[in-house]
Amino acid sequence: MHIHRVFPAFVLLPAFVMLSLALGGCATPSKSFLGTPFPNLSYADIRKPNSPLRLKLVVEFQRNGEHFPKGDVPLKDYANRILVNTGVITPVEDQGEGEVRVVLNNIADKSTVAAEQAGAQYPLWMIGTTITDTYELSMFITMQGKTISRTGIKDAVHTALGNISIPDYIQTFPHDQAFGKVLEQMILRALQSVQKSGELAKLENLDIRFRGYDELVAGIAIISAKAEIHGFELFNALGGQSGHPLLRT
Numbered sequence: 001m002h003i004h005r006v007f008p009a010f011v012l013l014p015a016f017v018m019l020s021l022a023l024g025g026c027a028t029p030s031k032s033f034l035g036t037p038f039p040n041l042s043y044a045d046i047r048k049p050n051s052p053l054r055l056k057l058v059v060e061f062q063r064n065g066e067h068f069p070k071g072d073v074p075l076k077d078y079a080n081r082i083l084v085n086t087g088v089i090t091p092v093e094d095q096g097e098g099e100v101r102v103v104l105n106n107i108a109d110k111s112t113v114a115a116e117q118a119g120a121q122y123p124l125w126m127i128g129t130t131i132t133d134t135y136e137l138s139m140f141i142t143m144q145g146k147t148i149s150r151t152g153i154k155d156a157v158h159t160a161l162g163n164i165s166i167p168d169y170i171q172t173f174p175h176d177q178a179f180g181k182v183l184e185q186m187i188l189r190a191l192q193s194v195q196k197s198g199e200l201a202k203l204e205n206l207d208i209r210f211r212g213y214d215e216l217v218a219g220i221a222i223i224s225a226k227a228e229i230h231g232f233e234l235f236n237a238l239g240g241q242s243g244h245p246l247l248r249t
Contacts, residue, residue: 032178035156041188048087055100057091062105098143137186148199150190
């Protein structure tokens with residue numbers, strides 16, 4: 001039996017689930033696990049550049065493809081921490097060197113929820129059930145007019161309530177950690193993909209070239225300023241009148 005929730009538990013947990021948990025005071029605590037067929041990634045699987053990209057973080061939380069503004073704040077908080085931990089991107093508030101945009105869509109099957117609610121004759125903690133959150137992530141990295149993207153990255157969180165047996169080989173965790181863990185896996189998969197393809201390296205090299213150009217321009221400006229100062233000092237030492245030495249004949 002599967003009930004598909006429409007938003008993470010830490011933001012909006014359906015009333016019927018809350019009621020069932022309250023009635024089941026001595027029931028087995030809920031446990032969650034990821035539903036992706038891909039092996040879990042760690043931060044060690046992501047290559048850290050010598051210097052992280054400083055990008056403005058923009059997020060959008062969606063529910064069934066429609067923007068759900070209440071989800072933007074927790075999504076940004078989690079995404080910010082995950083990106084910092086990768087060492088690849090340092091989110092900044094200003095435009096920085098570009099932008100990283102994270103769009104997360106929570107896909108819900110409303111007909112399944114309605115059917116389960118209508119047919120439930122006993123509390124969920126008594127009959128046992130599994131709540132499923134399905135997500136789809138898209139990530140866009142834009143720098144110097146160039147954009148690389150990864151879309152359609154899917155994952156799911158399954159949460160067992162009541163009399164549900166979970167095999168020992170499945171890694172479980174407390175439900176309040178579920179959203180952070182599923183988002184972490186999807187972001188890591190997106191970054192690993194753009195690194196393996198070489199697309200991110202091209203942007204990193206582009207960034208290095210522009211940084212070098214900026215440093216060169218700044219260096220020339222400093223040298224020019226010093227040259228003007230020294231020019232004035234030399235001209236005055238020779239008894240000249242005030243004025244820019246290069247403009248006098």
